[in-house]
Amino acid sequence: MFVSLARSKTIKVALSVFATLLILWMSNIRAEEKGQLSYPELGITTSFLIINPSIGYWWGRTGVRFSGMYLNKDLHEFHLNIGYGLYDSKKVQHSINLLTSWVVGSDPGADYRYGATGIAYGLNYRGFFLEIGLAHPWRDDLGNLANDPVVPCGYLGYIYRFR
Numbered sequence: 001m002f003v004s005l006a007r008s009k010t011i012k013v014a015l016s017v018f019a020t021l022l023i024l025w026m027s028n029i030r031a032e033e034k035g036q037l038s039y040p041e042l043g044i045t046t047s048f049l050i051i052n053p054s055i056g057y058w059w060g061r062t063g064v065r066f067s068g069m070y071l072n073k074d075l076h077e078f079h080l081n082i083g084y085g086l087y088d089s090k091k092v093q094h095s096i097n098l099l100t101s102w103v104v105g106s107d108p109g110a111d112y113r114y115g116a117t118g119i120a121y122g123l124n125y126r127g128f129f130l131e132i133g134l135a136h137p138w139r140d141d142l143g144n145l146a147n148d149p150v151v152p153c154g155y156l157g158y159i160y161r162f163r
Helices: 002-034
Strands: 040-046 051-061 061-072 075-088 092-107 111-123 128-140 151-161
Touching: 040 061, 040 128, 051 075, 051 151, 075 111, 092 128, 092 151, 111 151
Parallel strands: none
Antiparallel strands: 040 051, 040 151, 051 061, 061 075, 075 092, 092 111, 111 128, 128 151
């Protein structure tokens, strides 16, 4: 039974990755037809718990970004964003992002150990980056988010776009 569950999860993950790559590839074809740029991005962000290096790549209007840092078992976080650019110029980029996060840390009021998925708005103005949104916790190891249907998510930092 456990083997069939593991295979089922593996198949679901593989199909999700394949669908995401297909969407990005199709977006790249459309972007090349329209003459839109594809470019990498690199930067540093923070969610007020920890400073995270960030790396991403945009194919025309769609992009993917990964950021995260592991300091120790009680303080680490990782974020994966799949974004859609609403507006993109040399100075400014507006995007809407589907994000998944894993956060372990604490603040003066509580400890956190949760995974969440949600949607966020991103703004990059000359490298200065701000992203704000809401995410639904799908895993809460400590139980302190049991009554919260959504948690705020926000990131601030500097991300250079190699346009």
